[in-house]
Amino acid sequence: MQMMADGPVEPVGFDATAVADRGSSRRTNLGLILRLLRDHGARSRSQIASDTGLPKATVTSLITELVERGLVREGKVDRGKAIGRPSHEIEMDGRNICGVGLEVNADYISAVALDGHGTVVFETRAGVDVRGLSAEVAVGVLERVARQGLEAVRANGVEPIGMCVATPGVVDAVQGNVVFAPNIGWRDVPLAAMLRQRLTTSAPRLQVENDARLAAVAEHAEFAQRGVSELLLITGEVGVAGGIISNGRPLRGYAGLAGEIGHTRFGSSDQPCVCGRTGCWETVVGLSALLNRATSPGDPVRDPATDLEERLSELLQRAADGDQRARTALDEVAVNLGDGLAVLADILNPEIIVLGGYFAFFGDFFVPSVQQRLDSRVMTPALPGTTVTRSRLGFTAACRGGAQLALEAVLQDPSLVTAPAMAGNL
């Protein structure tokens, strides 16, 4: 399989309308059929013609192309047909392709590959102190993780059709550059170009995107079958950030900064922030804010050398055991979390707010508290309100979102896959 991996890659998954306006109607119709099969299951060519409004001859030609590209296949005989030659149902063939999500975070570099049906076909995580390395060395680790993933899935006969790297901070998704990511110490790192050069021709199409935005893509996938199209994800660890899904798509904003809310002032705090300002949301709901309130200097819960989940478990245990300082700290963070999310909900009116990152870990404390805060603000009880929930994806959310975004690009434009995935199977 040859993939187009040269030059800047536009985040096509973001805007199906733009694709339709700009490019070939044939590509649009290939995507239309592929999404129909994914979302509504196998069906005959006649049924596809009827569902899409496309002429039967056009459907036949488009199906032939999708079969050639290895994206659909003939399945069982269509029993609904009473007369004439028996025909086969067409189904999406998602087992032979996958999207690969990669993530560079402060403490780890990881990969998740999802096949066309959303099944995890590869997963790995390398503990790395990225802040202690140069970007060049960190990208070297990323290359090894990526190669490991690409080789593993290919060994199982699954072809990676796209990759997407998640990083914290501000990302120029068109150029594939990390513009400013203070949590990993990066500024103006041409990540896509660096990784593409190292992987050379063995790599599929490559994108770079903000981690919270990709985590929101992954959380949205959990709710999309219920028809949710408006969702807000909040993630917190070193920094605090939001990912917004609106009209079913990630909201990027003008320069890719949408959702960068860690340094926004919600409420009336005057705490000094590392950014030099005061009252940033991060200073009252970030992980450091919680740990500093809940513990004294020297407490092992504050020790960054200990695994984060261990430290969070210890704090959770203390709160469950009635440690008043731990409980008060969690309560204070919950109030500030609720205040900020109330503002976000007023502006965006999401159906679902997902608490991710460390907020998910303390979901039993935060979810009811934030829900109550939002419910108390409702001015129009006749309308359905926002539901608060915790992420179930743990720290893999951004990686999963990257894999999904890579797959979504192909579902919008199947011609991105330029040759059969597995010619021997057809």
Next chain:
Amino acid sequence: MQMMADGPVEPVGFDATAVADRGSSRRTNLGLILRLLRDHGARSRSQIASDTGLPKATVTSLITELVERGLVREGKVDRGKAIGRPSHEIEMDGRNICGVGLEVNADYISAVALDGHGTVVFETRAGVDVRGLSAEVAVGVLERVARQGLEAVRANGVEPIGMCVATPGVVDAVQGNVVFAPNIGWRDVPLAAMLRQRLTTSAPRLQVENDARLAAVAEHAEFAQRGVSELLLITGEVGVAGGIISNGRPLRGYAGLAGEIGHTRFGSSDQPCVCGRTGCWETVVGLSALLNRATSPGDPVRDPATDLEERLSELLQRAADGDQRARTALDEVAVNLGDGLAVLADILNPEIIVLGGYFAFFGDFFVPSVQQRLDSRVMTPALPGTTVTRSRLGFTAACRGGAQLALEAVLQDPSLVTAPAMAGNL
């Protein structure tokens, strides 16, 4: 011309992707051609085939249908063609159709009709104290204004292809109901059904939408040719509200509440609000907040019986003349406006923020102050920032946006126009 005006109308202008996924590919392609002609001008059938990637025979068939629907026409002979029978360029025919925007506000009911090229072909405004009337009586006035508009444009040979009513507050756009609009005293008013029943069969397709959202649509149209797809409009008078354009489309949120920010808490004010809470943005940037700070009880500037623009002009004059109280009041509102807009910009990262409503009137004070506040917050100077500007549309913005939304629905799905606009002209 027969229009489909029965039953709930979905706001199709909002989601071209959904249309493509759901319905006929032919309708999508009709819209594709119509938008191509609108956005990029007249061209030959061959050029349209090349631009869209559609087969020539399909283009010919689609053009025939668009001509029958009165939406395009043959123009001048295509001089680019060297051999064979001379062919005519195809151009959008926007002069024979229009969208009608209507607005119900606290002080007036108005209408604006825009033809397919965006030219105003009808405009009227009736001063009405809507809060002093029952919804039934107000809808009676709206009916008269609507009839006046429909008759006037039809008398000039222009067919109204859709209508959209703007109201303040929370709107159920699917059902066409005004759910909660405290500024005009409405709760659960089935506006679309009431107006449809009164206008009977003479009316085209009818939608209802929030006024700030529609004003944002109109402001976006002013910038769309420059490629702006991320825009925030703030409007203020009795209430304060925002309209958000993201990915080039209005952001509604789950229950249509997105942008309802008058009662959001930005900053640390503790002013009591009419809603029963404290610290709402409206209490520090609403028109009453400005007038109460700038004047004493009994001052004619506070008299609601006097025309608003007259009172605002008087206040502006005082500030220009050095009236310290007026200037201080404007400065205080500017600071609070900047604080709230900074939060909104952090979340949404718009390219353009448009100050509408009474904020536009004091644009000379507010624009530089808010711009400075936003510029001071930039953490990534390498990226382009948000530009603050004032609305040039005055109090017609919501009406214009309604007319544009009505037209946009047809540009997405030209089959909504079910018969030739002017059969005699073809």
